[in-house]
Amino acid sequence: MENNTIPLAILIAVLLVITTIIFEWPCYMKRRKLPPGPTGIPIFGCLPQMLLNKPTFRWIHSVMDNMNTEIACIRLGGVHVIPVTSPELAREFLKKQDSTFASRPDCMSGRLSSNGYLTAVLTPMGDQWKKMRKVLATNILSPAKHNWLHDKRMEEADNLIRYVYNQCKNSLEAGGLVNVRIAAQQYCGNVIRRLIFNKKHFGNGKEDGGPGPEEVEHVAALFTILTYIYGFSIADYIPWLEIFDFDDHKEILKKAIANITKYHDPEIDDRIQMWGKGMIAMEEDILDVLINLKDSKGAPLLTIEEIKALIVEIMLATVDNPSNAIEWALAEMINQPEILKRALEELEIVVGRDRLVQESDLTYLKYVKACAKETFRIHPIAPFNVPHVSMEDATVGGYFIPKGSHVLLSRPGLGRNPRIWEEPLKFKPERHLKDDCSDVVLTDSDLRMLSFSTGRRGCAGVLLGSTMTTMLFARLIHGFSWNAPPDVPNIDLTESEGDLLLAKPLLALAKPRLSEHVYQQLGN
Numbered sequence: 179m180e181n182n183t184i185p186l187a188i189l190i191a192v193l194l195v196i197t198t199i200i201f202e203w204p205c206y207m208k209r210r211k212l213p214p215g216p217t218g219i220p221i222f223g224c225l226p227q228m229l230l231n232k233p234t235f236r237w238i239h240s241v242m243d244n245m246n247t248e249i250a251c252i253r254l255g256g257v258h259v260i261p262v263t264s265p266e267l268a269r270e271f272l273k274k275q276d277s278t279f280a281s282r283p284d285c286m287s288g289r290l291s292s293n294g295y296l297t298a299v300l301t302p303m304g305d306q307w308k309k310m311r312k313v314l315a316t317n318i319l320s321p322a323k324h325n326w327l328h329d330k331r332m333e334e335a336d337n338l339i340r341y342v343y344n345q346c347k348n349s350l351e352a353g354g355l356v357n358v359r360i361a362a363q364q365y366c367g368n369v370i371r372r373l374i375f376n377k378k379h380f381g382n383g384k385e386d387g388g389p390g391p392e393e394v395e396h397v398a399a400l401f402t403i404l405t406y407i408y409g410f411s412i413a414d415y416i417p418w419l420e421i422f423d424f425d426d427h428k429e430i431l432k433k434a435i436a437n438i439t440k441y442h443d444p445e446i447d448d449r450i451q452m453w454g455k456g457m458i459a460m461e462e463d464i465l466d467v468l469i470n471l472k473d474s475k476g477a478p479l480l481t482i483e484e485i486k487a488l489i490v491e492i493m494l495a496t497v498d499n500p501s502n503a504i505e506w507a508l509a510e511m512i513n514q515p516e517i518l519k520r521a522l523e524e525l526e527i528v529v530g531r532d533r534l535v536q537e538s539d540l541t542y543l544k545y546v547k548a549c550a551k552e553t554f555r556i557h558p559i560a561p562f563n564v565p566h567v568s569m570e571d572a573t574v575g576g577y578f579i580p581k582g583s584h585v586l587l588s589r590p591g592l593g594r595n596p597r598i599w600e601e602p603l604k605f606k607p608e609r610h611l612k613d614d615c616s617d618v619v620l621t622d623s624d625l626r627m628l629s630f631s632t633g634r635r636g637c638a639g640v641l642l643g644s645t646m647t648t649m650l651f652a653r654l655i656h657g658f659s660w661n662a663p664p665d666v667p668n669i670d671l672t673e674s675e676g677d678l679l680l681a682k683p684l685l686a687l688a689k690p691r692l693s694e695h696v697y698q699q700l701g702n
């Protein structure tokens with residue numbers, strides 16, 4: 179009798195479990211409903227579709243458009259990738275549930291670019307991120323340090339004018355034609371090299387103030403890394419395929435990183451030695467500050483490797499957004515001269531024609547800042563924000579977001595969302611002016627567009643980034659009049675297919691518009 183009861187009890191228990199699973203599973207699945215998205219295959223998920231539909235960011239956006247959704251789930255290898263174009267959901271991720279979504283991916287491109295997560299932007303949540311973010315916020319990017327570095331920024335703002343002025347003069351046969359992309363990218367590279375290493379050039383530069391081959395290589399390598407970080411590499415989603423490097427992303431990244439560190443490392447090593455030998459007595463730039471930081475016991479706070487990795491990251495954070503925005507802004511405004519005219523009227527009142535724009539003017543340049551902000555909205559440099567990784571399972575907008583998901587806020591998706599913005603594709607700076615005439619800032623903490631983002635992982639360099647963007651823009655349009663090249667009725671505003679840059683670098687006619695003595699003071 180006893181012998182029969184035990185198997186029967188087991189049978190009943192098994193049946194109960196099976197019945198529970200059968201009846202409860204749909205409810206469970208409903209509770210854990212993922213955002214809509216294409217079906218993938220085992221192990222690889224949607225990686226095959228991704229590889230067949232380059233560029234990936236356009237494929238992801240077209241999948242979302244076809245499904246008519248502002249949030250999706252696309253499984254790439256073992257990772258749930260969650261693209262988002264809705265500001266309401268973006269706020270849920272980065273404001274309401276910020277602490278859950280405050281990590282970064284652990285993947286090949288992030289690991290290589292941060293030298294094994296020694297930095298701030300690319301490092302997953304943890305003590306190293308906290309340490310490096312604090313170093314940046316307190317010791318490098320604070321308002322006090324910003325003031326301390328003022329003269330160096332101005333030196334490069336003057337060099338920008340000198341360079342463009344020389345381009346106007348030297349390219350007389352081309353009628354003053356200027357490659358705005360080169361001018362803007364090199365200004366950003368020059369400013370950050372000046373702030374960090376107290377020098378504009380790694381080599382000798384060029385006579386006209388332009389970049390030498392070293393600076394061209396340096397800035398190009400920074401842009402290459404920016405293209406390939408989180409650039410939808412196979413190895414970022416299936417780590418065991420990293421050794422095969424099927425898409426060459428690893429090789430390209432390693433080469434670009436080597437092209438940067440070959441300039442940085444000797445500078446950093448020399449400077450550390452000079453401090454060690456007592457050959458320097460006063461801090462002059464960011465590198466000095468980083469070398470001299472101390473922990474609570476008076477020992478160096480940062481290792482040499484941490485200093486080197488952080489400097490690469492600061493360079494990366496600085497070069498792309500301001501230069502891309504201002505190239506697009508100028509292109510849009512050459513095609514809409516009434517907007518350019520209004521910006522110039524403001525500059526005429528605030529600055530006049532007898533001097534150059536100074537940082538103290540920037541607060542008053544509301545329309546100029548509205549133009550820059552409009553460019554961040556409509557022409558962001560990157561299709562997605564830096565990925566935010568969920569540190570635990572969560573529910574957002576009624577959807578299940580599994581731990582480890584990569585949340586990708588779409589920058590064009592938010593900024594061009596027709597539900598949020600009237601005439602979303604029209605360049606209309608007025609939309610950012612406030613009725614009460616209060617200051618215009620380039621940030622948008624409501625995430626109706628994504629410039630500097632918000633929350634724990636929001637940009638730590640808003641002050642420097644806003645200053646550089648506005649100064650670059652204001653100096654260019656105040657210092658020169660800009661027109662389309664002869665025989666070109668309008669600037670071609672076509673976006674590049676592979677990224678969000680202007681398809682062809684902006685070539686425009688520049689003519690000095692200030693009193694001659696203003697340029698002569700710069701040593702021209």
Ligand code: HEM
Binds near residue numbers: 314639
């Ligand atoms: C116009 C210029 C800039 C723009 C538009 C911009 C934008 C951004 C964005 C979108 C993020 C990602 C935020 C997120 O994950 O939600 C970010 C992160 C960051 N940015 Fe900027 N940035 C700019 C300039 C700078 C500069 C000059 C620095 C100075 C070094 C800087 C330092 C950082 C840091 C440290 C983070 C990472 C924060 C973290 O992960 O904890 N940025 N920035």
